[in-house]
Amino acid sequence: xxxxxxxxxxxxxxPNDGSYLLDGYELVCGLEVHVELATATKLFSASxxxxxxxxxxxxxxxxxxxxxxxxxxxRQAVELAMRIGLALNCTVQASTFHRKNYFYPDMPKAYQxxxxxxxxxxxxxxxxxxxxxxxxxxxxxxxxxxKSTHVGGAGGRIHGSAHSLIDFNRAGVPLVEIVGRPxxxxxxxxxxxxxxxxxxxxxxxxxxxxxxxxxxxCDANVSVRKPGAPLGIRCExxxxxxxxxxxxxxxxxxxxxxxxxxxxxxxxxxxxxxDETDGRTHTLRSKEDADDYRYFLEPxxxxxxxxxxxxEAVRAALPMLPRERRNRLAQATGVASDAESIMxxxxxxxxxxxxxxxxxxxxxxxxxxxxxxxFAEQGFNPAVPAGDLAGMIILETGGKLTSTQAKTVLGxxxxxxxxxxxxIAAAKGFEALDNSALEAIVDQVIAAQSESWAKYCGxxxxxxxxxxxxxxxxxxxxxxxxxxxxxxQAKRS
Amino acid sequence: MxxxxxxxxxxxxxxxxxxxxxxxxxxxxxxxxxxxLEAHLERIAEREGEIHAFNLVTTDEARAAAxxxxxxxxxxxxxxxxxxxPIAIKDNMCTRGIATTCSSKILEGWRPPYDATVVQRxxxxxxxxxxxxxxxxxxxxxxxxxxxxxxxYNPRDITRVSGGSSGGSAAAVAAGFSPISIGSDTGGxxxxxxxxxxxxxVKPTYGTVSRYGLVAFASSLDQVxxxxxxxxxxxxxxxxxxxxxxxxxTSIPQGPLSLQGVLSQGVEGLRVGRITDxxxxxxPDVTExxxxxxxxxxxxxAIMVDVQMPSMKYGLxxxxxxAPAEASSNLARYDGVRYGMRVNAPDTNxxxxxxRSAGFGDEVKxxxxxxxxALSAGxxxxxxxxxxxxxxxxxxxFDRAYTKxxxxxxxxxxxxxxxxxxxxDDPLAMYLCDVYTIPTNLAGHPAMSVPFGTGAFGxxxxxxxxxxxxxxxTMFRVAASLERSMIASGGG
Numbered sequence: 001x002x003x004x005x006x007x008x009x010x011x012x013x014x015p016n017d018g019s020y021l022l023d024g025y026e027l028v029c030g031l032e033v034h035v036e037l038a039t040a041t042k043l044f045s046a047s048x049x050x051x052x053x054x055x056x057x058x059x060x061x062x063x064x065x066x067x068x069x070x071x072x073x074x075r076q077a078v079e080l081a082m083r084i085g086l087a088l089n090c091t092v093q094a095s096t097f098h099r100k101n102y103f104y105p106d107m108p109k110a111y112q113x114x115x116x117x118x119x120x121x122x123x124x125x126x127x128x129x130x131x132x133x134x135x136x137x138x139x140x141x142x143x144x145x146x147k148s149t150h151v152g153g154a155g156g157r158i159h160g161s162a163h164s165l166i167d168f169n170r171a172g173v174p175l176v177e178i179v180g181r182p183x184x185x186x187x188x189x190x191x192x193x194x195x196x197x198x199x200x201x202x203x204x205x206x207x208x209x210x211x212x213x214x215x216x217x218c219d220a221n222v223s224v225r226k227p228g229a230p231l232g233i234r235c236e237x238x239x240x241x242x243x244x245x246x247x248x249x250x251x252x253x254x255x256x257x258x259x260x261x262x263x264x265x266x267x268x269x270x271x272x273x274x275d276e277t278d279g280r281t282h283t284l285r286s287k288e289d290a291d292d293y294r295y296f297l298e299p300x301x302x303x304x305x306x307x308x309x310x311x312e313a314v315r316a317a318l319p320m321l322p323r324e325r326r327n328r329l330a331q332a333t334g335v336a337s338d339a340e341s342i343m344x345x346x347x348x349x350x351x352x353x354x355x356x357x358x359x360x361x362x363x364x365x366x367x368x369x370x371x372x373x374x375f376a377e378q379g380f381n382p383a384v385p386a387g388d389l390a391g392m393i394i395l396e397t398g399g400k401l402t403s404t405q406a407k408t409v410l411g412x413x414x415x416x417x418x419x420x421x422x423x424i425a426a427a428k429g430f431e432a433l434d435n436s437a438l439e440a441i442v443d444q445v446i447a448a449q450s451e452s453w454a455k456y457c458g459x460x461x462x463x464x465x466x467x468x469x470x471x472x473x474x475x476x477x478x479x480x481x482x483x484x485x486x487x488x489q490a491k492r493s
Numbered sequence: 494m495x496x497x498x499x500x501x502x503x504x505x506x507x508x509x510x511x512x513x514x515x516x517x518x519x520x521x522x523x524x525x526x527x528x529x530l531e532a533h534l535e536r537i538a539e540r541e542g543e544i545h546a547f548n549l550v551t552t553d554e555a556r557a558a559a560x561x562x563x564x565x566x567x568x569x570x571x572x573x574x575x576x577x578x579p580i581a582i583k584d585n586m587c588t589r590g591i592a593t594t595c596s597s598k599i600l601e602g603w604r605p606p607y608d609a610t611v612v613q614r615x616x617x618x619x620x621x622x623x624x625x626x627x628x629x630x631x632x633x634x635x636x637x638x639x640x641x642x643x644x645x646y647n648p649r650d651i652t653r654v655s656g657g658s659s660g661g662s663a664a665a666v667a668a669g670f671s672p673i674s675i676g677s678d679t680g681g682x683x684x685x686x687x688x689x690x691x692x693x694x695v696k697p698t699y700g701t702v703s704r705y706g707l708v709a710f711a712s713s714l715d716q717v718x719x720x721x722x723x724x725x726x727x728x729x730x731x732x733x734x735x736x737x738x739x740x741x742x743t744s745i746p747q748g749p750l751s752l753q754g755v756l757s758q759g760v761e762g763l764r765v766g767r768i769t770d771x772x773x774x775x776x777p778d779v780t781e782x783x784x785x786x787x788x789x790x791x792x793x794x795a796i797m798v799d800v801q802m803p804s805m806k807y808g809l810x811x812x813x814x815x816a817p818a819e820a821s822s823n824l825a826r827y828d829g830v831r832y833g834m835r836v837n838a839p840d841t842n843x844x845x846x847x848x849r850s851a852g853f854g855d856e857v858k859x860x861x862x863x864x865x866x867a868l869s870a871g872x873x874x875x876x877x878x879x880x881x882x883x884x885x886x887x888x889x890x891f892d893r894a895y896t897k898x899x900x901x902x903x904x905x906x907x908x909x910x911x912x913x914x915x916x917x918d919d920p921l922a923m924y925l926c927d928v929y930t931i932p933t934n935l936a937g938h939p940a941m942s943v944p945f946g947t948g949a950f951g952x953x954x955x956x957x958x959x960x961x962x963x964x965x966x967t968m969f970r971v972a973a974s975l976e977r978s979m980i981a982s983g984g985g
Contacts, residue, residue, distance in 0.1 A: 061607050065826050067600070067708040068587045068609060072742050101822050101868075105841075110825030294868035296877065299713035299819060301742050 025224045025261075027254045028231060029190055030182035033197060034175050035207040036144065036215040037080045043143045043174035044071030044113065051213065055167035063172045065108030070300050073097075077174035078120070078304065080206045081141045082314045084176050085121025087204050087321055088136045094305040095120040095140070097298040102291045106146035106166050114142035114177075116295050120304065126180070126200070127323055128192045129338040135181030146171035176206070182221065182231070187247035187254075194218055194243050199322040199347055211242050218246055222253040224261070232257065233267040237281055239274045249274040253281050325351050332358060333365045341372045349380030362390030363397050374410050383417035392421035402480040405430045430478065438479055442487050445470045457492050464488060508532045512578040512672040512726045516619070519566065519577035526562035526577030530555055530621055533579045537623070537670045544646050546655075546664040548584045548594055550624040555579070558621045565619075573619035574733055580615055581665040581674035584625035585632055586717070587706040588612055595708050596640035597630045599827045599852030601834040609706020610738045611675060611717050618733040623671055626661025630854045631824065632682055632710040634658050635926040636916065639856045644913055649691055649952060653910040656686030656926075659720070663690040666720045673730050674720045679710050680812050681905075681930025683718045684942035688905035688955025691944045693972070694720050695727045696930075698963050699937035700745035702731070703738030709823040711816035714934040724943060724972045728752035731965070745963075755966045756973040761794035763967065766898025769799045772806045772928055775907040778948030783904050786945050786956045789978035790902075790971065800894035800901065804886040808932040811887070813924060814867045814880035815935070820857075821864030827852065859920065888936045895961040900971050903929045905942035905955035929957055939965050943972045945979060 039049050045062035061069035085092050098116035119140030125133045146168040153161030178197065184190050198216060201209040209216040218240050223232035237253055240246045252274075257267050272281040320328070329351045330337035345351050345368060354371050358364035367389065375382050392413060396406040405425065412424045446453045449470055455463035464485070471484050508529055509515050518524035537550060565572045582588065585595045587605035589612075594600045612622070629639035637645040637660025645660040647653040648668035655664040659676030663686035666674050676683040678696035687694025695718040702717040709715060719730035729752075736749035767787065775783075791797055829835035829848030836847035853861070867876035894901060906926055916923045933940040939962075942955035956975060960968035 061605075064831065066587075066605065066607075066832070067593070067595070067603075067826075068605065068607075068704075068706040070705050070741050072740060099822055101825065103825060103828075105828075105830060108826060108831065110828075111822055292870045294822070294865065294870075294873075296818060296822070296868055299711075299743075300709075 025258050028182045028223045029184040030221045031180045032219045033178045034217040037174040039076045042172035043074050043077050049173050058169045081176050083204045084206050085139050086315050087200050088124040090121035090124030092311050096303050097301045098295045099298050101294040106148045115140035134183045137179045139178040142175050144170050144173040144175050187250045191243050191247045224257045233269050236271045322346050333368050356386035357390045360387040360390035362393035366393045384413045385418045388418040441474050515578050516576045526559040529577050530559040543651050546661045547624040548627050555621050555623045576619035578620050579623045579671040580620040581626045581671045583659050583662045583676045585708040595631045596628045598641045599833050603832045610703035611734050614734045629658035630857050632658040633856050647910045656689035658682040660686045662720050666692045677717050679714045680934050681927040684905045684930050687942040689910040691953030693727045695941040698939045700743050701735045703741040703744050705740040711819040724976045752969050755970050758970050760974045763795045764798050764898045765790050765795045766798050766800040766901040768802045770801050775904045779904045782945050782954040793974045798898050800897050802890045804890045807883045811880040811883035812931045814876050817860040817864030818867045818877050821861045884935045891936045899967050901959040903957045905957040909948045909952035933959050943975050
C-alpha cells in the first residue's frame with residue numbers, strides 16, 4: 001500500500017513490510033546520540049541533577065538564566081565526558097564552548113551553551129560485537145533544556161494547546177552528544193550500535209542511558225544510494241524512543257526514500273518526526289526553515305584544556321569495557337564472543353560472577369547457561385553466593401544430579417538466595433544414582449523391551465525414545481538422560 | 494581640578510568627604526554610621542530632584558544597615574574597611590529583594606533573589622548601600638539619556654549630561670550623595686562619566702572584579718569598578734571588591750589588588766607613553782589638559798615616550814560589532830514570561846513581540862538588531878569575524894606599546910560634558926564619545942580617569958591612564974601623582 005501526495009513531496013509507505021532494501025539500494029546511516037551524564041549537579045550550577053522530582057525544585061539563578069547569573073563548568077561532567085571519549089577511542093583535546101542562540105520557552109537564556117568547532121573528544125570508533133567498527137566523529141559537552149508540557153493540544157503537541165508548563169529541573173543537566181559517522185549499513189547495525197554504546201556508558205558510570213526515560217536520546221541521519229554512487233540527500237529522524245523503534249524508523253525511512261527515488265522524485269533534506277503509533281516518519285521542518293543559531297564563543301567561560309596527567313588518570317581508571325569482558329568470558333567458556341549467552345551475561349554485568357563460579361570449582365560453561373537462564377532478575381551481583389552455585393554444578397557435572405534435578409536445585413538456590421546444593425538435593429530425594437545401579441536398570445529395560453531393542457540395534461534410532469522413556473520411568477526420574485543415551489549407544493556397539 | 498569641599502557639619506560633628514576618612518572615623522567610634530548616612534540622605538533630599546542620580550534610594554535598608562554597623566562598633570567588632578561608608582550602586586547590579594531595573598521598562602518589578610558578588614563584598618566590608626543609580630538602558634549609551642526613567646543631569650551644570658552609561662553613579666559622587674559608588678564599564682561607561690562629572694573612575698583589568706550579578710551587556714567587555722572623589726578611595730574600594738570569585742569563570746584566580754600602599758611611591762623613572770597616531774577629534778581645551786598632565790608627570794620625574802597604535806582607529810567600529818553581537822544574545826531572554834514586564838496579547842508570539850516593543854528603548858533595539866545581523870550566517874565573517882581580528886590587532890598594538898611605555902595617557906573623553914539633547918538624535922556622534930576608552934575594553938586592560946582641571950565653560954576634564962593587564966599599581970601611582978600636582982597647583 002503506497003500513497004503518493006506529490007504536492008507535499010510526501011509519500012506514505014506501509015510500515016513494516018520487511019522489505020526495506022529494494023532493487024540494490026544501500027542504506028547509509030549515522031546516529032547522533034545524546035546522553036545525560038550521571039553527575040551530582042548540573043553542568044554550570046550547583047543544583048542537583050535528578051530525574052523525577054517535583055517540577056522546578058532543582059533550580060537557581062544560573063539554571064533559570066536570571067539576569068547577571070554566570071555559568072561555572074562542572075569538573076565531574078568534564079571527567080565523565082573524557083571517560084566517554086576515551087572509552088570510544090577518541091582523542092581528548094583542548095576545547096571551547098559556544099553559544100547556540102535560539103529562542104524557545106524551555107531555554108531560559110535563549111541560548112544553549114554547547115561545544116561547537118572545538119569539541120572535547122574527536123575521532124574515535126565503536127566496535128560492534130560483530131567486529132565491525134563504526135566511526136565516532138566527536139563527543140561533545142552541552143547543556144540540556146527544560147521540559148515543556150503542552151496542555152490541551154492533540155497528542156501533547158504545542159499546536160492547539162491551551163497552555164504550556166515548563167519544568168526547569170532538566171535545564172542545565174549535562175549532556176554529551178556522540179556524533180557517529182555514517183558507517184551504519186543496516187537497521188540491525190544501528191540497534192547493535194546503540195545497544196553497545198548503552199552498555200559502554202553504563203559500564204563506565206557515565207550515564208544510566210535509559211532511552212525510555214530520555215537519559216539517552218537518539219537521532220538518525222538516513223540516506224540511500226545505489227552502491228558506488230555519491231551519498232544521497234539525508235533526512236534526520238527524531239523522536240525515536242527505544243532501540244526497537246530505532247530499527248523500525250530507519251527501515252521505514254529508507255523505504256520511503258527508495259520509493260520516492262523510484263518514482264523519479266527528489267529527496268528533500270529535512271528533519272522528520274518518527275510516529276510510534278503509525279510506524280511512519282513525518283516532516284517536522286525542512287532545511288530552509290532551519291534556525292540560524294548565530295554561534296559565537298561563549299564569553300562567560302574560558303577554554304577547557306585538561307592536562308595530560310588528568311587525561312591519563314581518567315584513562316587509567318576506566319573499567320573493563322563490554323567488548324573486553326565478552327572476549328574474556330568467551331575465552332573462559334569456549335563460547336563465541338558474540339553468542340547470545342555471552343552478550344546477555346555481559347549486558348547484565350554478571351560475567352564477573354560467572355567467572356567467580358568457575359574459580360569456586362564449577363564448570364564455567366555450565367555456569368554461563370545457568371546464570372543466563374535463572375538470574376535474569378538478579379543484578380550484576382546475584383544473591384546466590386558463587387560458591388553455592390559452583391557446588392550445584394559440581395554435583396551436576398559429576399553425574400550426581402540430572403539436568404532436570406539441577407534445574408530444581410538451582411530454583412531453590414535462587415529462591416533462598418543460596419544454600420548447600422547437596423543438602424537441597426538430599427531433601428528433594430535426589431540421591432545419587434551411581435553407574436552400576438543405572439546399568440542394572442538399563443539391562444532390565446532392554447530385557448523387558450526386546451522388540452524395541454532389536455529395532456534400535458537394527459539402526460532404527462527412533463526406537464531409542466521408547467527405551468529412554470522406560471528407563472527414566474523405572475529410575476523414577478533419577479537417571480540422567482545423557483548418561484542413559486550414552487549407555488544405550490555403548491551397549492549397541 | 495574642579496573639586497568642591499564636601500565636608501560638612503552635622504550636630505557639631507564634621508562628616509569627612511572621603512570614604513577612607515569616614516571608615517576610619519566610624520571604626521574608631523568617632524562617628525556613627527547612622528549620622529553619616531543621615532547627612533548623606535539630607536544631601537540627596539536637597540539636590541536629587543534636579544540631578545536624578547538614583548532610580549531608587551533605599552532609605553530603610555540603608556538605615557538598618559547603618560544601625561548594624563554602629564552596633565558592631567559598640568560591641569567591639571570591626572565592621573570592615575568601608576565601615577559606615579554610604580555607597581551608590583549602578584542599577585544593573587543585582588541586589589537581593591531590591592528592584593534592579595537596568596533603567597529598562599522590561600525589567601519593571603523584578604527583584605533579584607540574589608546579590609551580585611560585588612554587592613556582597615561591599616556589605617561584608619561594612620559599606621552601606623544607599624540606592625541604585627540611573628544608567629543608559631542596559632548600559633548602552635554615553636550620556637544617561639537613554640534611561641527609561643529619565644536623564645541624569647551633571648551636578649557641575651544641570652543643563653548638561655552626566656555622561657554614561659554609569660551617569661547616575663558618577664553624578665551621585667560628584668553631588669556628594671555618597672563618597673563612593675559602583676559602575677560598570679563596557680566601552681568607557683565608568684571613565685567617561687567620571688571625566689564629565691569631575692570625579693575619579695576606574696575600569697580594572699578584565700577579571701579582577703567579579704561579574705557575577707552584573708546584568709550582562711557585552712560579557713567579554715563588561716567590568717565593574719569604582720567612582721570616588723579622590724584616587725585613594727578608588728584604591729580602597731577596589732581592594733575590597735577585587736579578587737577571585739568562583740562564581741565567575743572569567744575571574745582571575747588571584748587575591749585582591751593591593752593599591753593604597755603604592756600611592757605615595759611617585760613616578761620617578763616611569764615611562765609615560767604618548768600615542769602619536771591617536772585618532773583625532775578631541776577638543777583643544779581637552780588636549781590642553783592632556784599636555785598639562787604630561788608636563789606634570791615629567792616634572793615629577795617620569796620619562797615621556799612616543800608609541801604608535803596603528804589599529805586604534807578601528808577600535809570604535811570593532812566595538813560596535815562585538816558589543817551589540819554579545820548584547821543580542823544576552824538580551825534575548827527578556828520575553829515577558831518569567832520576570833519583568835509583560836504586555837498581554839492574543840497569543841504567545843504576539844505577547845513576546847508586544848512586550849519587547851514596549852519594554853526596550855530605541856538604542857537597545859538598535860543594538861539588538863545590529864548584533865543579530867553581525868552574527869548571522871553569511872555576514873559573520875564580514876562583520877563579527879573581522880571585528881574579532883581587529884580586536885586582536887589592537888591587543889598586539891598595546892603589547893608593542895607596553896614594551897616602550899609603562900602607562901599610556903590620553904584624554905578620557907574628546908569633549909567636556911555636552912548639553913542634554915545635543916547628541917540624542919545622532920547615534921554616531923554619541924558613539925564617538927568612547928573613542929579613547931574602548932580600546933582598553935577590547936584588550937581587557939585596566940584604565941582610569943582622573944580629573945585634571947577644567948576646560949570649556951569651566952567644566953571638568955579627565956585624563957585617562959591606561960596600563961597593561963594587572964598594571965593597576967603603576968596606573969594608580971600615576972593617578973596619585975597627577976592628583977598631587979593638581980592640589981599643589983591649587984586646582985584641588
